[in-house]
Amino acid sequence: MAKVHRLMNAVLRLAAAAAAATAAVVMVTSRETTSFFGIQMEAKYSYTPSFIFFVVAYAVAAAYSLLVLAVPAGSALSRLALTTDVVLGMVLAGAVASAGAISDIAKNGNSHAGWLPVCGQIHAYCNHVMAALIAGFVGLAVHFVVVMYSLHIVTDVICPCH
Numbered sequence: 830m831a832k833v834h835r836l837m838n839a840v841l842r843l844a845a846a847a848a849a850a851t852a853a854v855v856m857v858t859s860r861e862t863t864s865f866f867g868i869q870m871e872a873k874y875s876y877t878p879s880f881i882f883f884v885v886a887y888a889v890a891a892a893y894s895l896l897v898l899a900v901p902a903g904s905a906l907s908r909l910a911l912t913t914d915v916v917l918g919m920v921l922a923g924a925v926a927s928a929g930a931i932s933d934i935a936k937n938g939n940s941h942a943g944w945l946p947v948c949g950q951i952h953a954y955c956n957h958v959m960a961a962l963i964a965g966f967v968g969l970a971v972h973f974v975v976v977m978y979s980l981h982i983v984t985d986v987i988c989p990c991h
Contacts, residue, residue: 846894848968853887859957886924
């Protein structure tokens with residue numbers, strides 16, 4: 830049974846790493862240059878702090894998911910990894926939420942603040958960011974499954990009652 834747990838943990842963590850890396854790469858490659866009333870305008874992820882936070886959080890999550898594969902199940906390190914998984918899950922939720930809020934303002938604007946929507950002028954950029962957010966939500970969901978499975982493994986080692 831321990832081999833099945835290790836295999837399942839590895840598969841889930843590799844899926845989480847792949848989804849997180851995909852989200853980060855898609856966001857990093859989002860860029861578009863357009864002309865607006867004769868003014869050249871460039872849109873890229875690095876101009877928005879929320880998108881930078883998104884990229885850093887998901888890149889760290891991808892690297893962490895790969896590094897924690899070396900942690901033996903049932904050890905004290907596995908409990909620390911579970912705690913770190915939970916914290917990282919909160920960071921990923923914050924990153925995707927902040928990036929989603931900014932992309933919503935880019936798409937719809939905010940009439941109360943006088944902010945106009947910009948996605949009408951930079952379609953490809955907004956679509957690229959949307960793809961990154963979708964990959965981010967998938968990564969967050971997979972990471973949640975990893976946390977639940979890790980919690981199951983850790984509690985099963987503490988109390989093999991069932």
